[in-house]
Amino acid sequence: MIEPLRDVRSYRLPKSVIAPLRQGLADVSVQTITAITMEVPAYAQAFAGVLGHKIERAVQAALGTFLNLVSRPGTDPGTPLASALEGAYALGRGEARSGRSLDALLAAYRVGARVAWRELAAISVNSGQPAGTIADFAELVFAYIDELSAASVAGHADELAASGRIRLRHLQQLAQALVAGESAHVVQAAAERAEWVTPQTLTAILLPERAARSLIDLLDPRTLPLAGALPDLPGTAVLLVPDPQGASRSHLTRLLTGHDAVIGPARPWLQAQLSVERAVRVQQLHTPAPGQVVDTEEHLPELVVSADPAALADLRERALAPLAGERGSAAAKLVETLRSWLLHHGRREDVAAELFVHPQTVRYRMTRLRELYGDRLKDPRWVLALTIALAVPAPDA
Structure with missing residues (x-):
């Protein structure tokens, strides 16, 4: 039966083991940084210049915290680790903000753990520590890295979730501005906040809210959804789809078949409100039969004669x-x-x-x-x- 790793919070090493490790800490940090730079390409640029020195000091601090943790006396083992975990959590969030993947971060932890253990073990061997003590030390190193990895993973995930919610809110604000016919500078500012790549045209689609939720993933990733935007048509959602013209419009019609949809005309993206208004008028003239797709382009004469x-x-x-x-x-x-x-x-x-x-x-x-x-x-x-x-x-x- 495989025994679980020891709890790094409660295990202690004698001062005689820790002292030589502290003396070699700076060199171990340099070796760790060098290995990560070589083996994890995503970090090669991050470690260059001034930023590299800052990260080197951070690695040295993390290793120092580990040594403090496994050598401190008393019954409150959580304090040193709490600080390290907060730093690892912040690192995970920073990696997400920088656009680096979780794979790169975890790879860096694996390389760092391996190299740090190799260098620290060499110091312990040279100082004459027995094999049992070195084995215990190895177990503590990897337990510590596991704790830091988990904290960074949590920070990375939380940052992605938070930034995703913020961007979604910005996209919703952009869609609302377009449907409301806000001025060009207001809409363009909203698009910039949402980091939304502007298309040439937008086409409005009206369909039941439940159908909009199931179809959104099949459409252009830039599609803007907006539920509850039409007080006169409760339960109807608006999708603003980029550039569905020509053959793309036919493909769009096929995707919408079976979803009681109304497709508006393609309009310059800043004039998307005109597509929404056209679709609403046709919806009021021709409520789609179950499963039907109504294309406003096929009802232009009726729109003209019913304008007044x-x-x-x-x-x-x-x-x-x-x-x-x-x-x-x-x-x-x-x-x-x-x-x-x-x-x-x-x-x-x-x-x-x-x-x-x-x-x-x-x-x-x-x-x-x-x-x-x-x-x-x-x-x-x-x-x-x-x-x-x-x-x-x-x-x-």
Whole structure:
């Protein structure tokens, strides 16, 4: 059975063992730094110049703390180690801020432990220490390095988590500024704070919040998510996706299939609010059916004719005035037929196919419409008015 490492906090070495180690501490620190520099490339630059001297002193202090810890008398073993652990924790945070990985840090600890033990053991052997004492000393060295490594790992992880939360908050503030249509200098400042690489365009996507959370990882890493930004559309999230144009837009549509999404137009990134506004208007006109993807580019005519609802209602009332005397169901069928006749340029067979009626029925209805409208169905201005008025179904249709 493998015994666990001894607790470095409670073990003590005699002064006769510690004294020669203290005398050789400076040389051991230099050897440790040299080995780390050679074996861990990520640290080669960090150890250059003035910074190298600072790190050398830090390594020497860490080794000195170890010697203090294993030689101090009394019943309070935690104080010397606490200081070393705080330093190791701070080192881990500093490494994360510098962009160096945890792998490099742990590699440096492994190399440092090996070299420090080799040099310190050589001093102990030269001073005539027995094998049992040297073995105990080796165990304490590696236990101490394990403690420091764990503290640095915790510091590294905490710094990454904290910086990640801060950056996420900055990204959310950037998304809010874009959706709110803030001025260019405000948005650009927010982008700089978030360290966000600006694209040429952004495209707004509206979809349920639950779907946004599952899809965000499939999109461009620069995608900006924003939940709860649309008071009139509760439960709807906004995703601002960089540069989904051309083939990328088709790929985006395929990714969104099955998620009740509305895709806005691509707009210059500082004008992303325009894409959001377009998507909201189409969402209000065409709430996606379950699993459907609605592309605003396919609904431009409806957006145009519905831009002024009151004007459209007045135009519709004027254009359909000749049908005022018709009964409700008969009038509805005539409006339906007139709309299809206009869209199909009078092709009776196409009108019949769309309405699921016999061509003769279309002929009968058009005869009635010509009676009601007279020559106005041949007047280009009236045909234009009717086409616009009937371009989208009436609200109560």
